[in-house]
Amino acid sequence: MLTIRKLSKTYANGVHALNDINLDIPRGMFGLLGPNGAGKSSLMRTLATLQEADSGSVTLQGANGEAIDVLRDKDAVRRQLGYLPQDFGVYPKVSAEDLLEHFAVLKGLVQRKQRREVVDGLLKQVNLWDARKRKLGTYSGGMRQRFGIAQALLGNPRLVVVDEPTAGLDPEERNRFLNLLAEIGENVAVILSTHIVEDVTDLCPTMAIMNKGQVLLAGKPNDAIAALAQQIWRKQVSKAALPDYEANHTVLSTRLVGGHPVIHVFNDTRPEDGFEPVAPDLEDVYFQRLRMQAKGDAWRQTAQHADPLSA
Ligand code: ADP
Secondary structure: OEEEEEEEEEOOOOOEEEEEEEEEEOOEEEEEEOOOOOOHHHHHHHHOOOOOOOEEEEEEEOOOOOEEEOOOOHHHHHHHEEEEOOOOOOOOOOEHHHHHHHHHHHOOOOOHHHHHHHHHHHHHHOOOHHHOOOEHHHOOHHHHHHHHHHHHHOOOOOEEEEEOOOOOOOHHHHHHHHHHHHHHHOOOEEEEEEOOHHHHHOOOOEEEEEEOOEEEEEEOHHHHHHOOOOOEEEEEOOHHHHHHHHHHOEEEEEEEEOOEEEEEEEOOOOOOOOOEEOOOOHHHHHHHHHHHHHHHHHHHHHHHHHOHHHO
16 A cells, blocks of 8 residues: 655754665554654655655555555645644634635635535544534644544545644543544554554554664564563562663563562563563563664674774
8 A cells, every 4th residue: 555665864963764664554554653753753744745755765556556656746645645743733713614624625625515515524523523613722632633633534535644643632532533543544544653552552453663763663563462472571679679670681661560660571581580471562562672773773883893994
């Protein structure tokens, strides 16, 4: 559906935001998981044709099976794309209905009757029908994001890109929003960028983890979880001993349980007495990939220092 090859972008300040990205994104929900600064927004903005890449290619399978060059044929992409940016702002004094109608005109829906049908249908789909006359300034965060989805769906896009949409939503709003995305994902490709592991766990049949402009893993969450079987170990430790464990083991996460730290450690055998095996989850996968990348970076730095040829 969407094929990304060797995509790279370096900003003027020297930050390598995208470093040789390769991804295949099928129909359905695709989770793009990474910490702040990973490069998610840079990738989303590039896919949304709002930003230039330095090199690489992105190909979108069009409605009639044609291949659209996303980096060059921007108008064709925009006709098939819906985008909810990270900083989606609304006009606070305008009602949802009026603003959506306005966006619909901009999308080229010039016939009044047809436009009304589309706008009404979308307001119902995102569950804002009863609140359609209210000014957007009175909306909760979750309602605003659902309005953002309605505007992204104008024009029947085949690809919907949503950038960190659940940040700042309370658990109930988050669930409601994610369920809406899942429904949409039944028909089109939805790329959901997030730093929240649970956003991906329940909803996304395929995913990628990225950090520092690189893809660290791509595939099915369950495969990635299965690959860590028998390698995640848990132990409750004292706060005083925590730094020692962090120095001597690959500690993936630390959680306070009843006031005491419980650590998850990645190791192919039991690290020492007192560790018990646990079934891995996506959070273990996520932190394991980030740790391995950090270790690789540290190793490369020391290797470079030791290598007289690189001086
Ligand atoms: P994410 O969405 O995962 O938080 P971003 O794509 O926003 O990541 O940022 C990736 C990196 O690129 C960060 O180091 C960020 O500071 C940097 N960056 C993002 N936008 C710009 C820009 N317009 N100019 C310079 N650096 C940028």
